[in-house]
Amino acid sequence: MPQQVPTVSVPELPAALPEGVTLLDVREPDEWAAGHAPDAIHIPMGDIPSRLDDLPADSEVFVVCRSGGRSARVTAYLNANGWDAKNVEGGMQSWQAAGRPMTSDSGAPTVL
Structure with a gap:
């Protein structure tokens, strides 16, 4: 049975993330470029171990990917390494x- 990780649904997230809360997008660069949350930090899943210093240690972290699978694995990893992380259920889809705000590097934002 897969390990259970703390999860939050998109409607449970505040529309404007308060100070001390980080939205971490762990998708690949092409997915990020196509569309992402405006205030998210982008660290692809494979880069997480080498970029832990890029995450505020005292921040609550909501982890998002396309549908929730990769972000669940990153959430488990972060929690095992001292962060307070929750997986965003259903991801960017x-x-x-x-109807949450999205931006893209070019064109209309979409989820790949």
Whole structure:
């Protein structure tokens, strides 16, 4: 059975993330470029171990990917290494479906 990780749904997230809260997007660069949350930090999943110093140690971290699988693994990893992390259920697909703001590096934002 897969390890259970703390999870939050998109509607449970505040519309404007308060200070001390980080939204971490762990998708690949092409996915990020196509569309992402405006205030998210981008660290692809494979780069997480070498870039832990890029995450505020005292921040609550919400981890998002496309649908929730990669972010669940990163959430488990972060929690095992001292962070307070929660997986965003349904990922950016749920984020977009909920009408949350998105931006892209070019064109209309979408989720790949």
